[in-house]
Amino acid sequence: MPDFSEHLWTIQQLDLSAAKQTGIFLIPGECVGKEGFYISVRDSQKRRILLPAKSGFQQIARQFQTKFGQKFCPIVTRGDLREFRQSHPYLHLHHVDISRIPSVSDMTRKDVLFMSQEKLSVLLN
Numbered sequence: 001m002p003d004f005s006e007h008l009w010t011i012q013q014l015d016l017s018a019a020k021q022t023g024i025f026l027i028p029g030e031c032v033g034k035e036g037f038y039i040s041v042r043d044s045q046k047r048r049i050l051l052p053a054k055s056g057f058q059q060i061a062r063q064f065q066t067k068f069g070q071k072f073c074p075i076v077t078r079g080d081l082r083e084f085r086q087s088h089p090y091l092h093l094h095h096v097d098i099s100r101i102p103s104v105s106d107m108t109r110k111d112v113l114f115m116s117q118e119k120l121s122v123l124l125n
Contacts, residue, residue: 018100019075024060026053026091037123040090054124064095073098073116 025040027050032038037053041060051059057072064072074093096116098109 016077016094016096017102018098019077019094019096022074022093022095024074024093026093028089031090057120057124070097070099071113071117073113074120075112075116 023042027038027040029036029038032050038050039053039056039060040048040050041056043049057074061072064070073096075096076091077094096112098113101109101112
């Protein structure tokens, strides 16, 4: 889960015009009577389905690469942590198109992508 006081994992003053809502929600398994993490996404009929987070994110990463020609870069913005049934947290994830982040260097763009993927990897393993 995000720790906004951990400055190594927090990007300050990022212009969020490059971040778009995904409709992907990260849910702790205990909220649905299971272990681990799950993602809630919409299927082709626009119904919400739950997928195990690890395999779900792998599918999403492949889809982003195929459809958009870019790596999936999930981020959590302030205000994304919501209450689920009053007591369980869930995260709404945004995707940031690193090529569209204004006013930063290429190195910062790559850092955003690396930090996003590293944090997701740590969470899923």
